[in-house]
Amino acid sequence: DTGVSQNPRHKITKRGQNVTFRCDPISEHNRLYWYRQTLGQGPEFLTYFQNEAQLEKSRLLSDRFSAERPKGSFSTLEIQRTEQGDSAMYLCASSFPTGEQYFGPGTRLTVT
């Protein structure tokens, strides 16, 4: 399967802990995006990369969030000192520069 993959699919953590998610995009795509989706809402943009460069970050991405895409391949999203408000589905997508975005299955984070 050559689609976008995300790991883990589910993560339960206690408030204050750090968590890291991984996204493996479609290999030919040079753009990679992170979104967050809460229940009953559409996805909200967090950040995006072109190759290894992080080109834009949403105001939603507080300083507790950091994303990396070393070597322009897979990406990681880390949340430090998690809060209950961080509970959401974290979605990764990849694309060519002007094409449609292909989404992974998401990582569901629950902060207790």
Add this chain to the structure above:
Amino acid sequence: SQQGEEDPQALSIQEGENATMNCSYKTSINNLQWYRQNSGRGLVHLILIRSNEREKHSGRLRVTLDTSKKSSSLLITASRAADTASYFCATDVDSGYALNFGKGTSLLVTP
């Protein structure tokens, strides 16, 4: 903030009927995309319509775009139970940059 606004929020129809969902947005766009999301799963891209296009078809899907009214519609013809899902419109403002999603329309197709 979410730019797109889908209408209705929820729609319930029977198999074989057509389903129409509308999307309104606020700023000029490069393109508008429709996505489907089954319960608790990732989004599946359905169709992309560029700002200079007015109508596009893909199988049982028909999308229209009216840039003067800043609105789009998605028509699903001859609906099936498998079409049950949430449908989102997403606008691309900066050509390949972030997508701005609406809150979605929840479609239920009953046999």
